[in-house]
Each structure stands twice: as structure tokens, then as C-alpha cells.
Amino acid sequence: MFKLVSSIIDSVFGRKRPLDVDDEDEVVEQQKKQKLEMTHRIKVTNLPVRELPAVKKYFKKLGYNRIKKAPEWDFGFITVDSEEEAQKCLQVVNSSTFKNRQLAGEYITETVQEHRDKFMSGSRGGKKGKRNQPTVDDKDDTRTPAEKLADQVTPLWREPYDVQLVKKNRNGTKQLMNLKRKIQGLKDVRDESQRAWAFEKGSLPCEVLDPIPSPEINGYRTKCEFTIGKNLDGEPTVGFLLGLYRDGITSVLEPSECLNVSDTAKHIARVFGDYVRKSDLPVYDRVEKTGCWRTLMTKTQSTGDVLILVQLRAADLTPERLEQEKKDLIHFWTQESGINVTTLIFQVWDGNSNGITDKAPMETLTGDGYIYENVLGCRFRLSASAFFQVNTPAAELLYAKCAEWCSIDANKKTTLLDLCCGTGTIGITMARSVDRVVGIEMVPEAIVDAKANAKLNNIENVTYYANKVEDKIDVVTGEKNEEVIAVLDPPRNGVHASVIRAVRDAEHIDRVVYISCDAKQALDNFVTLCRPQSNRFRGMPFKPTRAISVDLFPHTDHCELMIEFVRQKPNQES
Template structure:
């Protein structure tokens, strides 16, 4: 019997799905039959196992365990005499593995408490479970906190939700990436008062429900934690810093402003704009080599002495190729430009770029035409909007006092189709007059019509959007609601002969000609694409990579969690006549194994991922590494330094923490997507089972 407790102890998740699968597998492969399983919230009897051969009691259907629960409740079944209680389960687990699985809350995800009582404690046990011998009397485990919060955010949440009770918290321990936190109280009375308060608390529909569980002795989470007094100091310091940030900067002296203006804006935005292009490439190649060396060093430091060191860690770093930019595309190349609306150093309204030096009290907007990578068309439109703003009389937004109307101006365009999308961002609540608001929108439509623009302006404005943004953040929200006041919701772009609808928030590389070179490189990295190739477009966005390569592969499967991006991808697939591209709207980690599993062994499966600048979430990386059949991966990084952790998680040797055979870094490529700057795109080709003789 103990060996089955051991199996349970090694599980990280005990829920209905797991219980059903466990029942079936145990009965199938052993002579021992599980005759009864009750959940933590079902009764004082948690698990019962028996050697009874009556399999028909269990193997009714996948949800057979639920049926047994109902039968017991209705009196059709009775609890057996040798039912095992909660404490007996824990004792057996301690004897078997030396660790209490049921009592170690970090091994159970909080989101699987949905079957528990809404008020936060088991119906059958009440508060008695908090008084058992193996429970830490001054601690509780609080479920339902935010997964990525730290201790200080948990304390803020407690103060916010229990402001009137004034509980005496003494310490908080928050496991990483878990929906739980461990709270220590000054005494048992305080703990019981908190339990009762949470039990009686009414949660609104918008509030996340919190539940409280016992904290068991020996739980490793109780050994750490941060004192509440220390957390209070951290929160106080952060609050003071935020207060300082919201205060207007000190008044800059005339001399400091003149010195700032002597430095061209291009040197701030494009530090290599005066450097010959060949030298720019050499600078970027050297930077890339240093990134690879540092990556190899981190890998070497992470490999234990008893682990074998892969060849990619020790061999001399070498860039296979670096895709340079043709001369005609090295300036004014950006297909997306974001302008800030504010005042210049003379107090005049400007639509341009931020120039800030808070230490000297400098904060103003510089001219739009002082950026050598912005398109000429975007500068013309910025000037058009600037003139209109002056006529409206509505003030520009002041980011220190968070007042004003006009905030940002976004221009997206295609140099091939000659179409432009415009998005104006403002603080909508500042203009409470509905009539005036409507007049402003109509005025915006008018100034961007063909007859209002210069005669030599070749582009068509296909979309004008208006976005209201109230938060004080300086970044434009990528998921905000946009009111289309003119035209369609997108403009058309052409990449490698394919046509794409690009909406305001859709991701697209900012340099279209270099983007085409990048996509060609991806298609050539793994050899010839053919009918034996399945192309896996991971975090596929609007489908640009997969659509451009679809004609060369048996099938393309795109996985994307953002629904709007999936809808855009389906539109792009249809308008290009692609019949072998399937879009799956889901988190990668939830579906990748289900997708690749049936195809493994039959096809060569090639994955490509082009994530945002910070890289991929750890869950996605883990899912890719443990995906059987995914043996080729192209990782595209706009910030190669930021994805080092991702690459280490994929490529370090297999261990207890890193399951599944490792990938090997076999080729490094660079792509100059950002001429005149120090930035570049890094492309890493990973193989699960490489032939290193090919790369000598």
C-alpha cells in the first residue's frame, strides 16, 4: 500500500483529472485495485486503497471517482472499515519518502481549489484542521494570491482587503510562481481571527476569491519569508519614490537646456548615425560574439562536475552569417513610428520625441524631423497633427501631473502598398463635452484626407483610430480598445509576395526589407522544406512567418494565445489562399505536446519562435524542451542578451530540474534590422541531436 502513497507523493497536482487517470493506470498495470478515493474537501477520509479485485466499482468511466462520491453521499455506498484518514496518509508518506506531500502546499496549485468551499475552509472539517498536531499554529497558507507577486505585493493586498481588521502579521513567505503565500501571525488568536474573517468575507464577482489552509510543520516555505516590518519599509520607500516621480522636475537652467540642444537627437536615438555602415556591422558582430561568449560562460558555470559538457559550450564562438542592409534601406526605414505629444523647451506644442534628463530638470519634446530612421511620411503627418492640436485649444498631456488631453501619435505604413494606418492616443476623460469630442474626431478625419495633405504625398490613409488611455504610464497599451473613426481597422503590407492585414496593435518587424531577408533565412536554416516537413509557428501572432513559408511545407501549425492576433492570422491565411496553415488559439504550454505527439516520427518538425524583447515565459520554454518530436528550433531574438535564460533552459544538459534531452546550439546568425543603432536581431538554430561534423 505504501508504494501507491509514494506515487501520489511525487505528483505536483492532485485534482479530479489526475485521480481519474491514476485509478485507471493503477488498476491496469498492477494487481492492486483502488476501491475508494475521496478528495480533501469531501470528507475526513481522504484516500482509501484496497486490494479488492472488484474493478467494476471504479472503471465505469473517466469521471468514475465523481460517481463514487455521489454514491456515498446518497447512501448507495458506505465508507469501508479500513478507510485511511488524513493523518494516516501523512504518516505513510513520511515513512516512505521523508516528506509530507499533502502538507507541502507548494506541491499543489491553488487554482485547483475550485472544488473547495467558497468561504475558504473545508465544510466538513471546519477550523479543527488548524489545531492538529502537525500544523504550525501561528501560520496559514493563503490561496488565491497573484502568481507573480512578491512578499511586499502580498502585504499590500492584505492591507487593502482587511484594512479595518488591522491584523498583526509578522512574516510573509511567497513561493515563486505560485498562487499561494504563507502568513505568520503574532499569535494563535490573531491567526484564528483572520481565518474567521476570511470565512465571513463576501467577495464581489470581480474579486479573486482567497482561501485559507493549514501550514504544516516541516514545510520548507516556513523556513524563509520576510519580516513584515521590513516589507513595510520597502513599500514606504517605493511609495515615496512614486511620489517623487509624479512631482514636476526641477526647473532646468538656460545653460543646461542649451547644452542638451547641442547634442543632436540622432545621437540619442541613433548613436551610430555618423559611423560608416561597414564599421556599424563590425561593432554589432563583436557585440554578438561577446554575447555568445558570456552565454557559454554561464552555461559552463551551470554544468555540474558530474555532467558532460556539450560541444557548443566549449567551441570557439562563430557567427555563421550576418545579414546586412542594402544601402537604400539604411535611413528612414521604420514602418512604425511612435510620437509623443507635449511641449518643447520654449513651451510650444510639439508632436515629436522625448528629451529628458531628470537630474538636470530637462524634460521636453523635440522636433519630429530630427530622427534619421523615422519615415518621411510619418514626419509630414506629425506636423499636420501638431497644427491641428494648436487649433483645438485642448492642452497636451503633462506626464508629471497626469492632466491634459493629447498624448501619443502612431503611424504605421507600407512602403510597397503605399497605405498608412494612424492611431491617436488621448486622455478621453479630460474632454467631458460629448459634442466637442465628436467635433475633434471629425476634425482629425478632415486633416488627414488627401486634399489636406501635400500634393506630392503618395500614400493613402486607410485607417484612423482614436484610443482613450487614462493610466499614467508612459507606454502605449498594446491591448487597448481603439475606436476606428475612419476607414478600416488595418492597412495592407506585402512581404515576400504575400499580402497581410496589419492592425494597430499587430506585431511586425519595423524594417520590412530586412524582415524579408530574415524570413528567407528561417526557411533555409533546416535544409529543404518539403512534404515531410511540419512547420510549427510558436507564438505565431498574425501569421507572417508561417504564411511566407507555407508553400514549402506539408503543413504549418500556428499557436497563439491572443485571440485578436489569431483572428488576424485567419484573415491573412484566407486572403493569401493558404490551405495548409492551421491556427490554434491557446497557450503554447497547454497544447504543444498534444499537437506534436501524433506527428512525431512521421515528419520532420521544425519550430520557430520570435518572442517579444524580454523573451519567453518559463512555462513555454519548458513545454518546448519536453515536447517529444520537436527536434529543430529557430529562436529569433530582437534582444539576444535578454533571452539567455531561455536558451540555457533549452540547452543545458538533462537533469532533475531540466527534463528531456537538451537542444544544442549549432548555428548563430545576425540580421541588421536596426541600421544606425547598436541593436540587431540574433537568430539561434537549435538541434536536439546534431551532427557536429557539419559545423566544424
């Protein structure tokens, strides 16, 4: 029966013809030929990260269309058909300059099968990249560990500083254009005159001034948070992760070649690395959640003051061993380290999250827990947890420009609303020019510092509130004076929408100076401030009048964008 059914199936559907010997030999030869066929590629180095369209356009003009480059790479690949073409391409690349960068080429050849196997293993077993972005094979990545760390911590380090400034200014301008487009795209607008400024001819919605560069390009960071882990050789090390932990990277490299880290902080990391290597306590393992040494934070101010915070996991330690370690740390930092430590702080943290945390108490082991910094002739006390700008010379330029824009009228009684005031830097530096300063900050320790700083500088016309700004709306809306100016210097993601609505509802606030460290995330705040009136947004809207980028973070993508918003008057058309 089975043979009958089989014969019927074969007669209806046809039997697949078996390969004869000659056919098999032909297929085998084709497979061998394919495996032996070579690919010819030129690896081009010293390219700018991102800028993929410009790179492709450049090489297409040179006659090369097969170009491979991921946005985050500072290198790329040109594929050609033969060794002869590859040698010519190599000569072209080595004699080419792209955006003031001397390019360098390397001839790479491998079989088609090797290339395919490498790609497949990278795409299947390697780290998942963003959509449509090729993975980087370790064989193709010729960067040294120090270069990998630099790309992680200071991604613009290969760019000349003037080029960095152009990019940062362009990013700020992009967000101003996004604000303009979002205002243009609003629906159901009652009064078109309130957004007429967004439809004015010209690409920019307001005047954009030349960016202010950082006075110091290298070693400017006054605060660093170092991971305590193991380097590529498995040795205990104090430094930075070589990549993102969420991508599975746990290796730590010393910060000795990091451009933005101060020499003092590098020295602290190095000597504490020696201490940890000699310790009988293991470093913390982020994967297994075991071990002891976790984090080292440094604050190294221009005054010479040094704050050091050591974080330890103590779940496996007896109380006696923990107390002994505190004594050992005190002895090391005061007697052996060679560092003049102003105050030493200790934190025990057994939780899973990494980094210094506000979920665990801090214990002062030496000093009084504070250090000091000078800004624009004022002296500021800083605690371990309070926010303070990490680039003091550039911060002085930022605050000076902010004071200039506030343009306090000496003939008027003026109130300055210092929203998200931190340790009080902006309000205190401007306090002698105004009648009254009101500061609001959600971090209680920062407000303690702000009050101490006001007293330290003999400033008496200030009032501080330790609250979220949105929880002190009555203070914002209730403040009355001849002139009221609001300065907003919020966290990276901006402030709650209710804060912006409160500013709009406070009719006596005619100007807002908004300092943003991430204009893309703060864009919703800008839109809320400028959108025409509605049932939800009752106060008259503001419009941007001028903007400027101030660089506090050379060699990184970050930059402060300061925007002045002026309230529109009723029936004002632009």
C-alpha cells in the same frame, strides 16, 4: 564654578590657539590664490560613445593621462597644467584621427573654484547618473537639440554603417560566448558528453556568419509612436521626448532630422503638430496628468497604406465636445492634411501610463481599421495593435534566411511550429514548402490578422491558437510528423522556461531556429535549451550550430540574432 571648570578643561585638553592677524591674512591669501588658480582643459569632440578604454589608451600614447569621459558621451576632456600645454594639446587633437573619425578640440579654461562649484552643483542638484559616472554639465554639453534627440533615438548615428555592423555582430558573438561559459559553469552534470561542445577548442561555440546589413539605412521605420507635448520653447509639438521621462525630461522635439523615421511619418507629425497648435484643447502634461492630446501613432507601409492612431485624454471633455473633436479629426485627415490616410483610429485613454495601450478600446473613424504590407510575395493585413517588423526590406532578408536554415525536405512531411507567430509572417511565407503550419500567439488581434492573412494568400494548411505558448504545451509536444521544426520569434525578453522545456520534451523536434531581438535577455532561453539532461530537463539537449546577425534597426543598438540549435543524439559527444 563655570570659570573653574573651563580652566580645568583648558589645562587638560589644551585651548585651541586663536589665529593672529598674520595667520588670518595668510589663509585669506591662500583662499584667493586657490580661487584664481586656473584649470586648463581641451574638450575633444567626435569621439565614439562608450569605448572608454580604447579612448584612454589612445590619448595615453599621445602623452595625455588625465582624461575624463563618460561611456555615453561622444566627447571628453583632457586636463593639462598650463596654457602653453593646452595650446600644444589643441594642435595635437585637431590633427588626430581616431577610428576613422577626425577629432576636434576646444580650449576651455576656468578657475579651480568655478570648476569645483560646477561639479558640486551637478553632483548634488543634477540628475543622478550611474555609479562612478560623472554628470554632464549643460555648459559642457554643446550638442544641439537635434543632436541630443539623435543620441536618444539613434545612438549610433555618428558611426559609419559598416562600423555599426561590426559592433552589432560583436554583441551577438558576446552572447554566444556567454552561453558557452554558462554551460561550462553548470554544476552536478550527469553526462559530460552532453556539453562537450562547450569545451571544444576555439573561442566560439558555433559558426558565426557575416552579418546581413539592412538594404535601407535611413527612413526605414514603418511604425512610429510620437509623443504630443511641448518643445523647448513651450509650443505644442508632435515628436519624440528629448530624453527619458523617468529622468525628468518632458520636452518634445519634431522628428524632422531623425534618420530612421520615414519622410511620410515626418510629414504626418508636422501637419498634426500644426493641428494641435490651432486646437483649443491643451496638450497632455505628463507631470500634472492634465490636458488632452497624448500620442500619435503612424504605420506607413511600403504599399503606400497609412494607418494613423490619435490618442486623447477626455476626462475633462463633455460627451458632446468629444464627438465634435472626432468629426474635426475626420475632416482634417480626409480634407486638409494632404495625407492619403487609409484608416484613422481613435483612442481615449485617461490612465497615467503613457503610450498606446491595450487597456482601452480603439475606435475606427475612417477606413476599416486595417492596412496591408507585402513580404516575400505574400500579402499581410495589419491592425493597429498587432506586431509587425518595422523594416520590411530587412525583414524579408531575415525570413528568407530563416527559410533557408529550415531547409525543408520536399520528400518528407514536415510540420513547422511557428511559436510567437504574430500576424503569421514566417509560417505563411513558408507554408507552401511544408505539410502543416501551427502558429501560437498571445495577442488575440494578431491571431485574427494571421487567420485573415492565411485566407488572403490562399493558405489552407495552417492552424492558429490565440494563447501564450506555455499554455499550449500540449500542441507543441503532441505535434507528430516525419519532421518537425520549431521557429521561435519571441518578444524581447524571450519565452517562459516551460516553453523551452516543452520543446526539449518533444523528441520529434530536432531543430529550433531562434530569432532574438535582444540576445542578452534571451540568454536564459538558450541555456535552458542546451543544458544537459536532469530531473527537470528530461529531453535531450540542443547545441548551437550556426548564428547570424541581421540588422533591422540601423543607427540603433538593436539587432536580430538568429541561431540554429540542433538536438544532440544519445551518446553524442560534440
